Structure formats: structure tokens, C-alpha cells
Amino acid sequence: MKKETLIGFAILLAGFWFFNSEIYYKMIGQPYPFNQQVQQTQKITVLPDTVLSEKKSVTEIVIKEEAKNDSLEYGDDSDTSDSAEIAEILPAKEIVLSNDVLQLIISEDGAKIVSAKTLRYFYGKGLKKVGDTVELISDKEAGILTSATSGADLSDARFIYDEENSTPNFAIFTHNLNGEEVRKTFELSENSYYVKFRMQSNLLKKETSVIYLNAGINESETNDNRSIPYSERYVSFSDENHKTERITLKKAEVRENTGRIGWVSLNSKYFTFAVIPQDQNNRHLIITSDLVDNTAKIEPINFNYKIELAKNAQRNAENDDFVEYSVFIGPAKHSDLTQAKVGLERTLFRGYAWFFGANLWFPPLCEGVLWFLNFFGKLVGDYGVSIILLTLLLKIVTYPLSQSSMNAMAQMQVLQPKIQEIQKKYKDNRQLQQQKILELYQSEGINPLASLGGCIPLLIQMPIMIALFIVLRKAVELRGEITFFLPWVHDLSQAEILFRLPFTIPFYGDNFAILPILMAGLMFIQNKMTIKDPNQVAMIYMMPAIMLVMFNNFPSGLTLYFTFSSLLQIIQQKFFTKKPVLAAKTQPVSVGTKKKK
């Protein structure tokens, strides 16, 4: 290996280190994403109060009720006032609404959802029943779908569960506000993550109605999942022009939007809350960011969001005494999100607008890749096979291009000594030199069009590969998927961990994995077969090594793709590439398929 080669390699490494180092992140003013045990550095400033109007009278009620609750909890030794009232008020009941995919617990306090569990998804190792079912509500006290009307915040007001008219799928709650009944109903249909939410009251004819999603969404993954530092929660909404806006706030702040809101959603890595208004009226949307952990660093990953959606009373709408919302609570599965037919699936695969307008072309591409993976995943019942089929398909599509390139290259390589000869001979006359080279090509029967490829196979494969990378990380369909032929890989959407090393190797990490080693091995063989140039010998060893380090922390599904791709490449090189016909008569060097030692 040459000294220059080594220096270049060192510079590349240094660059790689630098752009991953804390120094660089400090320079660009971004939080350093790789350090998880960062101590508290800043404290959050006080968030502005986002409740629509004054809530003096209500706070009083709330305090009273809290006192009552407390005294009930702690039994007789309460010394709060109004013991007569305490006897009247029973502890708030919690009503369970469930179908076969979703279980909601609704508290009589404020008639809010205090717990939402997805019965098909589990904590820990993906879909396998290792832990409990995933709980989506982050803050039980705050809950979601609390409401306010006529200036009164009903977040903690006591509703009464109407047991007679309710069914296991349908719950009615009523509350008496200033002599008017406020009725909230929740309806859950079979096999669906959509909850039909309705608030009805004569007050709504004249007064503003507000609903809140104050609880924030829970993170479903543990810190074990290596993509967690990069998957912050975000809010999306569809505005008047059906344009989707994706919002991640970098500090504690408030965003507002007024107009016709198609839907608004709060998303974590895999799960979504979405509220879809069922009427066409204008609404006022307020999004507030909120720190999850006050002691941790302020960075996008540490933010949860509160959503507030207000609707003013409509003029000349005497019969308009209710607001209705369809509320999605569940995994951000493409097929489920499309059910609402309002473009809720646009929450997925966004947020790359900085990259060549990727918000336009990238989501369809990801959806295409996801569709393919799902189609074969369901057909075969194994996403690993699905990934391999995708690799195969890509290879077949790019086959004419890559094969013609490989054939032409093999022939050109044979001619290279002759070309260099011509180059030396006609050193001073470029035109003659080119002419002679062309003549040579013609006499050897190389067709310029034979080499179709160029960068085209790259241009086809690159977006699909990036899409696959994102899909594997973000699509809930692949969460916890395993494959039968790699029994030691516990999750295709995460980095493979065969066992943990007692120490951390820089860049490589502390997980030992087999698949990346297999991939590097195959790449080594592939490089050994194709690289003939003596100046490039270092590449044969270096590139697989770099790839090994890089891919050790990538989703194992992606590594599987690359491993299989290299295997196919070797097969193509070995069995499909034509041996250069002119090898014998021009130069006695072995090129193309034969390995030269």
C-alpha cells in the first residue's frame, strides 16, 4: 500500500470522525445526538398558557374536586372541608372500551381517555409477546380528548357515565355545566383504530368548543433501539389547501394555524394519534411543545406535543349543537391510515424537504417499497424473503444495463495496454490520438452503445436503497419482524446483536453481528473478482472493512439486502459476463471472469 493511499484513507476517517463528533455539533449549534447520558444543562422556560379563555371559576371546581379525591383516597383522616359533599361524590369510575385491536380506558374525570393500549403490539422485542402491550398515552393525568366549552375547561370536571345506554363499544358521558348538559360519546368499531368522538350540548350553538390532546404520545421503543435518537415525535396537519405540514419544534414554543384543518396528528416513531374533524368548518389549531424530561437536554427527541383544536360556534346554525371527530389511535400503518381517506398517510416518510424536494418524490417511493415488502411479506409470511425478492427484482430490472456495462468494461480492459501505447505514441496530437483509439475500438468490434449503463444503475438503485433504509426504520409493519433463515436476528428493523462486547469499539459499537461480516466477506470476493488495476488493490481490502463497520449499526434488513445483492453480483460476474472475445488475439492478460493471482 502506498503512503499517499494511507494518508487519504486517514483523512477520510478523520472527516468521518469529525462529522460525528461533539465538536462539529457544537459548531453547527445542534444537539449532539450520540450521547444519551447527557446531564441537565438548561431549564425550560415557562410555557404560555394555551387555554382559550379565562378559567378562574373552573380552577376552583378543579381544586375542590381534587381535594375530594384525595380525601377519598386517604380515607377518614382527611381534614378538608365539606364532608357532606364528599359522601355524595363517588370516586371517578374508569370505563374500559375495547375491540380486538385497541383498548381504551376512559375516566369519568373529564371524560378523557387516560389509557390507550394497542393489543397487537408489545413492548420489547417487537411483535413477540415479550413485554406488555404498548401504552400510547404518556401522561395519564392529562389524558386525551379532554374538552372545554363556553370558557370552562372540562379537563377535570366530573362527568357521569351513562351505563344504561352504553355498550362495550359505545360509551356516553354527561356533565352538567351551568344548567346545560354536555354529552360526550366515544364509539369504537370492530377491528378499527378509529374512535368516533362526539360532543353534544346546547352550549355549542353559541359557544366555542375546544378539544385537547394534552397527554402526549408515549415512546414505544426502548433505548436499545438504535434509531431512537433520530426519531423524534412530530406533529403533522393538513391545512386549507390540503398541504401537509410537518412540525418538529426545537425549543419550547407554540405554533398556531387557523383555517380548515383536514386533520392533525401527533406521531412517535411507530404510533399516531390523529384527529379528523367531521365537518368543513374553520378551526383554530394550537400546537405546544413540551419537554418530556426536564432534567435531560433540550433537543427534538426530548419533546412531546400538546394539541388544541378549537371550533367557533357557527352563525345561523341553530341545529348545530355538536362537534364530531374521528380519532385515530394506533400504529402508523399505511393501510390503516389510508382508511380515513383524508390523506392521513401523508404523516409518513416526510421531513426530508431539504433534500431535493424529497417530500414530493420520496414518500411515494417509500410507499412503493413498503407495498412491495408487504405484498410478499403477507404472501410468504416472512419479511426476510420479501427483502430478498426485492433485491432480486432490482437486479433483474437493472440487469440489461449493468450487464452491458460489465461486458463492455471487460473488453475495454483488454484493450487498455494498446490504448496506452497509442496515447504514448501520439502524445502531442490529441485529435489523432482519439481517432486512433476509435479506430482501434472499431477494429475490435466494440460498440459504443454496448455500454449502456454508466451511472444509471446507480441512479435507479440509490433512491430505492435510501427508501428501504427509511422504510425499515420507520414502518411499523416491519417492527419486530423476523425471518426463518436468520434465526439469530431478532428484529429486521434493528441492528443485529448476537452478543454484546464488554467494550465499545469506536464506530463499530458494542454489538457483535454475523450478517455484516458475511456481507463484508462477499464484498471482498466481489472486489477481488472485479478490481484488476494494481493501483486499486487497497480497495479490495479497505472497502469491505469500512462497510463492515458502517453496517454493524444499520437495520439487519438492510444488511440482508446488501449481502444478497453482493451474492447476486458475484453470480452475475462469474456466470453471465461474456469472456472478452478478443482476449486471445490482442493481449495474453486474463481479465473479466478469470481471477488473476
Add this chain to the structure above:
Amino acid sequence: MKRLKTAAANAIYFAIQLTKQIFCIPSGTCRHIPSCSQFARTAIIELPAHVAIFRIIARLLRCHPFGTWGYDPVLRDEKIIQRIK
């Protein structure tokens, strides 16, 4: 200066090689000789930096199914050769 150039050239060379490796472009499917990575390395060493960058980009843009092909060295222009001499 020359060392710096060599180092920069090698860094670019590795970056291109890595891209090719990541996107499964086996060396052996190039339309041109020398391949773009070698072209870039030579260009950085032999030419002034701004010219080199321009030439590398131009070369990458030539690499498509209807582009040029075949022998395409850095020092193909007599003027450039003379200037360097």
C-alpha cells in the same frame, strides 16, 4: 502543497469508491477509462483545484447512457498539458 493535493485527491478517491461500494456498483461497470474515481484523483493532483473540481463534475455528468464513453483521460487537452509543462 503537493502533499496536501495528494491527500485531498486520495480522500476524494476513497469517497467515490465508498459510494460505488455502497450502491453496489462493482468496479467494472464504468463507461470510461480511467474510471471516475481515478479521474478525480489525477485531476486533483495535476490541475489547479477549481479546474479539477469543474472537470470532475463535468466527467460525472458525462456518465449516462447517451454520454461519452471509452478512453477519457484527464490530460486530454493539449493546452492543459502545455500549461502544466
